[in-house]
Amino acid sequence: MEDLIRVENLRKEFPVQKSFFDQLFAGKKKGFVHAVDDISFEIKKGEVLGLAGESGSGKSTTGRLLIRLLDPTSGNIYFEGENLADISSKDIQKFRSKMQVVFQDPNSSLSPRMRVGDAIGHPLKIHTDLGTEERKRKVMELMERVGLSPAEFLYYKYPHQLSGGQSQRVVLARALVTNPEFVVADEPIAMADVSVRAMILELMKELKEEFDLTYLFVTHDLSTAKYICDRIAIMYLGRIVEIGNTRELFDNPHHPYTKALLAAVPVPDPAQRRTEEIPRGEIPSAIDPPAGCHFHPRCRYATEACSKGRPKMKEVSPGHFSACILD
Amino acid sequence: MEQPILEVKNISIDYPISIGTVEAVRNVSFSLKEGESIGFVGESGCGKSTLGLSLLRLLRPPGMVVGGQMLYHGTDLLSLKEEEMRKLRGNNIAMVFQNPLTSLDPLYSIEDQFFETLKEHNPQITRQEAVERAGKVLEDLSIDKDRLYEYPHQLSGGMRQRIMIGLGLILNPDLLIADEPTTSLDVIVEAGFIDLLARLKKEYNISLILISHNLGLVAEIADRIAVMYGGMIMEIGEAGDIFARPMHPYTEGLIGCVPNIKMDQEKLASMPGSPPDLVTPPAGCRFSPRCPKVMDICREKTPVLQDYKNGRKVACWLYNEAE
Ligand SMILES: Nc1ncnc2c1ncn2[C@@H]1O[C@H](COP(=O)(O)OP(=O)(O)OP(=O)(O)O)[C@@H](O)[C@H]1O
Ligand SMILES: Nc1ncnc2c1ncn2[C@@H]1O[C@H](COP(=O)(O)OP(=O)(O)OP(=O)(O)O)[C@@H](O)[C@H]1O
Ligand SMILES: [Mg+2]
Ligand SMILES: [Mg+2]
Numbered sequence A: 001m002e003d004l005i006r007v008e009n010l011r012k013e014f015p016v017q018k019s020f021f022d023q024l025f026a027g028k029k030k031g032f033v034h035a036v037d038d039i040s041f042e043i044k045k046g047e048v049l050g051l052a053g054e055s056g057s058g059k060s061t062t063g064r065l066l067i068r069l070l071d072p073t074s075g076n077i078y079f080e081g082e083n084l085a086d087i088s089s090k091d092i093q094k095f096r097s098k099m100q101v102v103f104q105d106p107n108s109s110l111s112p113r114m115r116v117g118d119a120i121g122h123p124l125k126i127h128t129d130l131g132t133e134e135r136k137r138k139v140m141e142l143m144e145r146v147g148l149s150p151a152e153f154l155y156y157k158y159p160h161q162l163s164g165g166q167s168q169r170v171v172l173a174r175a176l177v178t179n180p181e182f183v184v185a186d187e188p189i190a191m192a193d194v195s196v197r198a199m200i201l202e203l204m205k206e207l208k209e210e211f212d213l214t215y216l217f218v219t220h221d222l223s224t225a226k227y228i229c230d231r232i233a234i235m236y237l238g239r240i241v242e243i244g245n246t247r248e249l250f251d252n253p254h255h256p257y258t259k260a261l262l263a264a265v266p267v268p269d270p271a272q273r274r275t276e277e278i279p280r281g282e283i284p285s286a287i288d289p290p291a292g293c294h295f296h297p298r299c300r301y302a303t304e305a306c307s308k309g310r311p312k313m314k315e316v317s318p319g320h321f322s323a324c325i326l327d
Numbered sequence B: 001m002e003q004p005i006l007e008v009k010n011i012s013i014d015y016p017i018s019i020g021t022v023e024a025v026r027n028v029s030f031s032l033k034e035g036e037s038i039g040f041v042g043e044s045g046c047g048k049s050t051l052g053l054s055l056l057r058l059l060r061p062p063g064m065v066v067g068g069q070m071l072y073h074g075t076d077l078l079s080l081k082e083e084e085m086r087k088l089r090g091n092n093i094a095m096v097f098q099n100p101l102t103s104l105d106p107l108y109s110i111e112d113q114f115f116e117t118l119k120e121h122n123p124q125i126t127r128q129e130a131v132e133r134a135g136k137v138l139e140d141l142s143i144d145k146d147r148l149y150e151y152p153h154q155l156s157g158g159m160r161q162r163i164m165i166g167l168g169l170i171l172n173p174d175l176l177i178a179d180e181p182t183t184s185l186d187v188i189v190e191a192g193f194i195d196l197l198a199r200l201k202k203e204y205n206i207s208l209i210l211i212s213h214n215l216g217l218v219a220e221i222a223d224r225i226a227v228m229y230g231g232m233i234m235e236i237g238e239a240g241d242i243f244a245r246p247m248h249p250y251t252e253g254l255i256g257c258v259p260n261i262k263m264d265q266e267k268l269a270s271m272p273g274s275p276p277d278l279v280t281p282p283a284g285c286r287f288s289p290r291c292p293k294v295m296d297i298c299r300e301k302t303p304v305l306q307d308y309k310n311g312r313k314v315a316c317w318l319y320n321e322a323e
Helices: A020-024 A057-068 A116-127 A132-145 A164-178 A194-211 A224-230 A246-251 A256-264 B048-055 B083-091 B109-123 B125-139 B147-148 B157-169 B187-204 B215-221 B240-242 B249-257
Strands: A003-016 A032-045 A048-053 A074-079 A098-100 A182-186 A212-217 A231-236 A239-245 A313-319 A320-322 B007-019 B020-032 B037-041 B062-073 B093-096 B175-178 B209-210 B225-231 B230-237
Touching: A003 B147, A048 A224, A048 A256, A057 A098, A057 A182, A057 A212, A116 A132, A116 A164, A116 B048, A164 A194, A164 B175, A194 A212, A194 B230, A212 A320, A212 B240, A224 A246, A231 A246, A231 A256, A231 B048, A239 A256, A239 B230, A246 B215, A256 B187, A320 B083, B007 B048, B007 B109, B020 B048, B020 B062, B020 B230, B020 B249, B037 B048, B037 B215, B048 B062, B048 B093, B048 B175, B048 B209, B083 B093, B083 B109, B093 B157, B109 B157, B109 B215, B125 B147, B125 B157, B157 B175, B157 B187, B187 B215, B209 B215, B215 B240, B225 B240, B225 B249, B230 B240, B230 B249
Parallel strands: A048 A212, A048 A231, A098 A182, A182 A212, B037 B209, B037 B225, B093 B175, B175 B209
Antiparallel strands: A003 A032, A003 A074, A231 A239, A239 A320, A313 A320, B007 B020, B007 B062, B225 B230
16 A cells, blocks of 8 residues: 655654753753654555554654644654655645644634634635635534434534533534544544444444545544454553554564553553553653653663663564563 | 432523424423532434533524523522623533533643633632643643643544543533543543542542443443433433333334443444434434334324432333333
8 A cells, every 4th residue: 555644753842941950050941852763664555554553652743743733843854755844834834734633622623703604614615615604514414413412403503602512523423524634643532431432433434435535543542442453552651662553563562662561551450450560660751851762761571771872673573573671 | 308409400402403493402390419420321423412511501503491490509590690601610510521622722721721710710819820720731631741831632532532631620620511522532542530539529529420322431420311302301310220221112122232242242222213303302202213112102292201219210101101
């Protein structure tokens, strides 16, 4: 299958302020958050690539970089042969309707003064020349489809009149209404309940087949990732530590961080509390990350060598890469 | 007998809107002992947040309590003056809201938000003291204290959620209402949060109302679980007991929907149908149109919560009839 997106040595740094005290007395200089620290991967056409990992590990930043909502510090992002990292922000406009995003927090991405129907139809207004009636029909159809039902009732509601799950469905509908090629879905179902979640995932799968969509699916929920993703990349403090086929990754996890993540997934049974394998240590700071392998201070298998340099990605089985010196 | 920290009696909440009235909460009763934690679960729109917000008298307009009582240490919250209520908020009862970004003020740094919160309840506090206390809470939540000087948009989703939790905890409340507190947290940070709650419970005897549709999370934290549907409590009881022996068909359905990572699933389990329209709710039991075990009576009369063994209560004609 051909690559839709190829990412090479992508980096993003954000400047951070230190406290006045630290600047003055501890002699600390202005620091940087290494939100995305030299990552490379590709997404094939029609594929769902999952991005999972710790809170603050750079998943959302990666998603935003891919569709140039953020400018990379360095690196390349090839989309349909063009390097998005290189082109001007004016030229990026022609890619906008092909790339959509569903954000993590539904409420903050909906304008409080726009009715639900208008919000969903807004991208159609910008990117197509459909008439008012036609837009409304399309929006209502999609609303019913994502479970915003009855559509004729919810069409005229304002965001604050919706429950959390309903808002998430609005945001999803708005992203899909222009039939984009590539969708960055950033925790699209984090707020949705079990039945909505199943429904939205099911719907995203169906639409993917129908419209030949490609997704970057950001999630911290591994059971969701397992269900919808073809491949999964695990991030830790700005770096990809493991990437591979979903099945292979779950059956045969290599990186100790991946193993820990899998062990920490809660089981819906109070009789089975989580195990002791979960690393409880402090999460290291992305401002002064540990030397060597970022995970080594919390890793139960760590040796001296782990603090000595960034571990290389090694192919541990066909198409399955892990960045741990133990491999 | 020991007085409960919170006693909610027959609370009903409406949102009057142009086309009618959303009956968001109906006749909800429960009580909470000191140091106890209760989890509210149920599908989107069943009234969990509405119930939580009402306890702080922070219902979003046009929401209003149309019946019932809420006793906090015996005081009826509904009869308090706004001034008295404001003193209770944060100091005694704190809430972690469902939407981390919209609840943090984008114009103020995290430090400012902690300082303001602390100052409102202790005007004497210095910035230095505020920073120290905030730093300690953040540390508990695995956030670097340098982050205090940043603004909400500079933080990841999960960090913002933890800041919200931190703001909820900073005043040492004795009742914490946490509405979907971990939806953006990865499992490891979530496990840390659970540890923190366990510690708070042990050290400060804090009581907790946890609102979540994540049954796995609720199972780990809550002593008791209340299952809500269409604004009503359908079943309530001891957590382990409910998981082992769900009585209400809706509870059974919910438990069946939880994805289990240990198993291979071609399709995610889901419950057929969708939650009821609360403007014109179904007659009889609100779950009857979706219930796999529905009987004639269910469509006619609303079952009330009835007592069973081990403090379990169920509102379902399947059992009411057996009595
Ligand atoms: N401000 C409002 N105006 C009108 N209706 C509202 C308002 N707020 C909530 N509702 C309605 O009240 C019902 C209960 O909403 P609530 O937010 O309490 O549900 P919830 O159980 O918290 O759902 P979720 O899991 O999605 O957060 C829903 O039908 C919702 O549409
Ligand atoms: N605009 C910004 N300015 C400064 N720092 C930022 C900005 N956006 C993100 N960061 C920082 O970059 C790092 C990665 O953040 P990102 O939002 O990508 O994490 P994430 O993996 O999506 O986490 P979560 O699961 O919590 O959403 C974090 O340390 C965050 O604070
Ligand atoms: Mg994120
Ligand atoms: Mg809610």
